[in-house]
Amino acid sequence: MLPVVAIVGRPNVGKSTLFNRLMGKKLALVDDQPGVTRDRREGDVSLLGLDFRLVDTAGYEDEDENTLPGRMRMQTQAAVDGADVALFMIDARAGITPLDEEIARWLRGNDVPVVVMANKAEGKAADSGVMEAFSLGLGEPIPFSAEHGQGLSDLFQTLLPLLEREEEEAPEEDFAEDDDSAPLKLAIVGRPNAGKSTLINRYLGENRLLTGPEAGITRDSIAVDWIWTDIDQRDRHIRLIDTAGMRKRAKVQDKLEKLAVSDGLNAVNFAEVVVLLLDSTRGLEAQDLRIADKVIEEGRALIIALNKWDTVEHGSGMYQGIKKALEDGLAQVKGLPILTVSGATGKGLDELLRVAFESRATWSQRVSTGQLNRWFEGALEANPPPAPGGKRIKLRYITQIKTRPPSFVLFGTRLDALPESYRRYLVNGIRRELGFGAVPVRLTLRSTKNPFGN
Numbered sequence: 001m002l003p004v005v006a007i008v009g010r011p012n013v014g015k016s017t018l019f020n021r022l023m024g025k026k027l028a029l030v031d032d033q034p035g036v037t038r039d040r041r042e043g044d045v046s047l048l049g050l051d052f053r054l055v056d057t058a059g060y061e062d063e064d065e066n067t068l069p070g071r072m073r074m075q076t077q078a079a080v081d082g083a084d085v086a087l088f089m090i091d092a093r094a095g096i097t098p099l100d101e102e103i104a105r106w107l108r109g110n111d112v113p114v115v116v117m118a119n120k121a122e123g124k125a126a127d128s129g130v131m132e133a134f135s136l137g138l139g140e141p142i143p144f145s146a147e148h149g150q151g152l153s154d155l156f157q158t159l160l161p162l163l164e165r166e167e168e169e170a171p172e173e174d175f176a177e178d179d180d181s182a183p184l185k186l187a188i189v190g191r192p193n194a195g196k197s198t199l200i201n202r203y204l205g206e207n208r209l210l211t212g213p214e215a216g217i218t219r220d221s222i223a224v225d226w227i228w229t230d231i232d233q234r235d236r237h238i239r240l241i242d243t244a245g246m247r248k249r250a251k252v253q254d255k256l257e258k259l260a261v262s263d264g265l266n267a268v269n270f271a272e273v274v275v276l277l278l279d280s281t282r283g284l285e286a287q288d289l290r291i292a293d294k295v296i297e298e299g300r301a302l303i304i305a306l307n308k309w310d311t312v313e314h315g316s317g318m319y320q321g322i323k324k325a326l327e328d329g330l331a332q333v334k335g336l337p338i339l340t341v342s343g344a345t346g347k348g349l350d351e352l353l354r355v356a357f358e359s360r361a362t363w364s365q366r367v368s369t370g371q372l373n374r375w376f377e378g379a380l381e382a383n384p385p386p387a388p389g390g391k392r393i394k395l396r397y398i399t400q401i402k403t404r405p406p407s408f409v410l411f412g413t414r415l416d417a418l419p420e421s422y423r424r425y426l427v428n429g430i431r432r433e434l435g436f437g438a439v440p441v442r443l444t445l446r447s448t449k450n451p452f453g454n
Contacts, residue, residue: 002044002053003163006079008107009089010099011059014119018089018146019056022047040079041222048156052163055079060103074207085113085162088138092118092129096136104136113162116141117155122148183225183237186356187271189295191287192245194277195307199343200224200240223267228353236357241267246291268294272363272404273301273356280306280340284322289329296333299405301359301439305352309340334428335438363439364403371434372398372408379429388417398426406430407442415445 007015022045041056057076080086088107090100107114118130121143133141142158144151188196201207204226222242227235268274274295278288295302304326312318323338330336337355341348376398385393395412408430412418427443430436 002051003084004053004055004082005045005085005087005159005163006055006057006076006083006112007087007089008057008060008076008080008103009117010097010103013059013089013091014146015059015089016041016056018087018117018119018144019043019054021146021149021152022054040075042224047152047159050156050160050163052084052159055083060099060106078207080107080110080112083112085115085159086110087117088114088136089117089119090129090133090136090141092121092126092133092143095129096132100136104138108137114138115155115158115162117144117151118142119144119146121145122150181237183239184357184360185239185241185270185272186353187241187243187267187274187300188277189243189246189268189274189291190277191279191285191291194245194279195343196245196277197242199277199307199341199349200242202343202346203228203240203349228350230354230357231350236353238353241271243267246287265294268298268300271300272360273303275303275305275352275356277305277307278322280308280312280318283318284325289326292326292330292336296330296440299440299442301356301363301405302333302336303352303355303359304336304338305348306338306340307343310342310345310347315340333438333440334431337438359437359439362435362437363405365406365435366403367400367406367434369399372400375429375433379426379433383422383425385422386419388419391417393418401444405440405442406436407444409444409446411446413447415447418445 007018009015019041023043040058043054045052045054057079058073060073060076086107088103090096116133116136116138118126118133118141120126121130122145126143130141130143142151142154144155188200190196204224224240224242226238226240228238230236276288276292276295278284292302292304304322306312306319306322309315319338319340326336326338327334337359339348339352339355341352343349376395380395385395387393391414393412393414395410395415398408398410400406400408410426423443423445427441430441430443431438
């Protein structure tokens with residue numbers, strides 16, 4: 001395991017900017033207003049050859065732990081408890097504040113080594129703030145600029161003796177993309193307050209993600225690596241990805257919410273299987289269908305999970321109603337897995353993971369050329385293509401060009417005249433007859449060139 005470095009500090013001192021700087025890409029949401037980060041975001045960093053796991057945390061605020069800022073502080077405290085080093089970031093231009101002094105007292109009471117980062121230190125306006133940082137009693141501060149990357153070599157020199165490990169690190173596991181033992185990239189999406197973070201916390205057995213009655217708590221898409229032991233006692237590696245709640249576009253006015261939803265859509269692109277979590281107490285809404293359509297459009301395997309099922313009365317009628325509405329609203333995909341779960345009690349969660357691994361296997365499979373050709377010949381014989389205007393459409397052959405999602409190319413002549421209904425007939429046949437079930441299947445039409453065209 002890599003050593004862990006946690007970034008802590010009061011709101012709006014530049015913690016997420018530092019996280020993005022060290023990661024080398026913009027992963028954490030950044031904005032001028034304080035309190036953007038709420039959950040812990042993690043990533044592996046290599047700083048001049050020094051490897052460690054970096055944790056971005058929410059701004060430390062002195063609030064009751066039952067409030068949202070208080071629960072965010074508990075998440076920060078948990079991150080420091082699990083860290084090998086804490087990077088305590090202050091705003092050198094603003095100088096030391098009473099909250100900085102309180103955080104310093106808290107850090108001095110921990111056993112974790114602390115490195116003070118005097119951020120925004122570019123220019124002479126920050127010199128007095130850098131000098132003030134000595135008063136925190138945590139050693140010499142590092143003048144730094146997360147925005148411009150100044151001070152990285154000083155940070156390296158400071159971290160090196162703190163993070164060097166004598167023991168040999170375990171070798172990294174190397175997985176092929178289509179290896180069944182590779183970590184399953186599983187994203188949980190849905191409307192606000194559907195219970196996404198609660199469900200992931202239930203899997204992990206700890207309050208890893210911030211939860212509460214307030215809608216829209218999650219902003220960043222948070223990925224957590226985890227190992228699930230299945231019914232056969234096999235250890236299955238999973239990367240669980242929590243996302244921000246996705247509201248109807250017209251209702252999303254706040255800039256931060258727009259960034260959070262965009263981050264969630266990026267998480268869908270990164271995932272292999274996506275679980276659309278519905279709040280069973282609210283049933284299926286039009287926004288759920290929009291989210292599902294987006295997942296299918298991106299070519300990801302989709303599972304529908306009805307959460308909070310332990311609180312539902314007349315479940316059978318509701319289940320059938322949701323199933324019918326999904327079939328009507330998502331005509332391009334039939335037979336989506338629909339599971340009933342409860343993030344609060346744990347009901348159905350193992351079954352959800354079992355289906356997720358099965359869906360990925362289906363999403364990754366390749367059909368042999370012989371099997372594909374036999375199906376294709378049978379499909380044409382059972383239902384020959386039409387002849388619009390009395391001119392025949394010739395379908396010559398079909399081939400699978402890729403997996404994840406399964407993608408096929410159909411070659412023939414006059415394919416621009418092939419009706420969409422016949423194309424759907426072929427796609428449905430591929431799903432039904434070749435074992436692709438409800439995963440998205442892509443079929444591209446390509447006309448063969450006439451050798452005598454010139």
